[in-house]
Amino acid sequence: MQKGLDETYLVNEVLSGSREAFVKLIKQYEGLVLHIVTPLIGVNEDREDICQDIFMKVYERLNTFQFRSKLGTWIGHIAYNTSINFLQKKRNILLSSIESPENETSFLEMSNVEFNNPEQIIIREEDINQLNSAIDKLTEFQKTVLLLFYRDEMSIDEINQITGLPVNTVKSHLFRARNSLKQLLNQKKTL
């Protein structure tokens, strides 16, 4: 999770109208927002507009933030919802059809033990360059969950709060992402 200025101080400063505090807040959480928006939207012009839109919403709604969760989780939730709304409008599809991995029930029955004791995936230094392209091949939700979990060091519960996906669905995405990555990295080794 990002560490920076004290959340309460930062929020109060922004609410009192400090431009500098708002700039600091954006800089502090820009990375997190990018890790949510980029896997879902992709690297294009829309991404720039959506990121701006997210922080405009953060500013407008900041007076409703009650410190019940971390500020990052709250901002992440706004980022996720804004991206999903954009995707739904653009692709004209229902959220449920893109968020649920197949055979989730069977995954829960078979893989819970495996999820809690995951097999270590070791990446050799010479394969590091292939990591980015392997991650880019994952599905949008797998990528988002994977980055939040590993890059932003968020817990499953925090990812659940951000995405609104059930805890087991989050675990399922993460489990499948790890497996796909392992396969993709192994494939490249054998080629």
Next chain:
Amino acid sequence: MKKKQQYELGEAIKNFYETKPLQSDLAKSVANKVFGRRKEAAPVFDRWLYAFAAILFAAGMIYCFSIVRQFSLSLISLVLIPAACYIGLSVKEHWLISKKLLSFQ
């Protein structure tokens, strides 16, 4: 220091995965939208240039007055009135052009 040979997945993602950054300065553009554009401070070089021009102008004026005092009032008016008209019209034109340019932005 000896380089590490292999990394655990989480460690590798944390240290090596990079999300492509945005092209624009997000913080600045959002802050501008929320708080409005802030007039940028003039660069240090410009400030010195303005100060030097002001001193030069003041010295020129003093020198001009010392010369003008030698001539009659009618001759001074003959030069000063057209000069004042010319400067006044130039300033007005400059003001109108800058106003038009601002409305295009």
